[in-house]
């Protein structure tokens with residue numbers, strides 16, 4: 001599981017500024033993919049040792065102020081799901097009553113809380129933090145979120161609080177991991193039941209927190225799969241169990257564990273902003289992607305046209321995804337999904353040799369030259385593989401920092417087409433001598 005950090009604090013202390021600083025890699029991604037917008041609430045922190053998920057509870061609570069926001073269910077859920085809480089206070093304003101009551105609430109959580117004193121730029125940092133010892137939350141971390149000052153130490157502290165365990169490394173042990181993800185009521189549990197059909201399955205229905213998905217290993221035609229069910233499979237007996245809470249964190253953890261994501265959209269409802277945000281996070285995780293247009297049964301011609309247009313306009317940043325109209329309820333289109341999953345898995349796990357990649361790179365550069373920067377042409381010289389799931393292509397050249405997003409997209413599509421890779425994003429990394 002990726003560790004989850006929740007950002008908590010009064011309005012205006014700098015939560016969203018810190019969130020933006022922590023999730024900068026997403027900023028770059030947004031610039032490279034037209035149509036992709038930033039999610040203000042959930043993001044990913046890229047780090048040396050391991051990635052973390054970060055949740056800005058201020059973004060979730062919206063206009064609610066600090067204390068009231070605790071009452072908001074989504075904030076409660078976010079705090080329940082967090083491994084570490086960053087409690088952010090404002091060095092310039094000093095300690096105030098709202099901080100005190102937030103601290104009170106956090107103590108009851110019984111989780112590691114890190115006191116983060118923000119905006120220490122231009123103030124006497126030691127004097128500024130002195131007040132905050134009164135919160136009895138341990139040693140304050142001094143940061144300036146606008147510049148990123150102190151953030152490295154803050155994240156190093158997270159490593160101390162949550163040491164890596166061996167379990168962090170394990171992926172789904174049995175076969176191809178398939179996560180079924182989507183907003184509430186799009187048909188996830190119906191699809192899980194349909195996919196399992198008559199297969200004999202062993203369901204590990206572990207009672208867990210809201211952020212745990214159910215892992216369902218099974219075999220089909222000799223191939224092992226594990227379904228990662230974020231909805232909670234309905235029991236055969238049809239006795240409704242607990243009503244599952246929709247959890248973005250749970251979805252993100254499932255995406256992380258999966259090789260292939262089946263993202264369901266309710267085709268009758270169309271593509272929502274939340275769909276676009278969640279799909280942005282699938283892209284960021286680099287997973288192979290099938291977009292299931294569910295509830296295709298009973299759609300009129302106009303609705304079908306509309307959803308196709310929406311896919312082009314709102315979801316152009318995941319244009320690599322395989323789109324499949326299905327009916328989880330009636331089963332049409334569902335049988336094919338296994339073959340598609342297999343194909344995407346093979347694409348995501350491909351081995352690419354250095355000569356093949358370097359030749360493709362040369363062809364690409366001949367087809368379409370990289371632009372000039374300050375009168376000198378950007379050179380791309382050779383390429384080798386840097387990872388799988390998603391396939392990573394490391395490209396060596398000169399001035400690669402100046403490559404525009406449009407050229408990167410051209411290269412990605414070129415590699416993908418020529419290698420015949422279906423349904424998986426490709427990640428390009430560039431290296432230039434300094």
Ligand code: GDP
Pocket residue numbers: 009010011012013014015016017018058118119120121143144145146147
């Ligand atoms: P939020 O309501 O907690 O999400 O706070 P914001 O991130 O929106 O920040 C509120 C204001 O504080 C904005 O005007 C920020 O530019 C400013 N701010 C945030 N972090 C810093 C910092 O490290 N130093 C200074 N000087 N200002 C900051």
Ligand code: GDP
Pocket residue numbers: 182183184185186187188189190191231294295296297298326327328329330
């Ligand atoms: P979840 O919350 O994403 O797990 O969604 P469910 O599987 O519980 O489905 C929500 C509702 O949509 C239920 O009433 C289903 O019967 C219905 N539903 C699911 N798939 C389909 C479909 O393919 N066509 C139609 N018409 N309804 C569906």
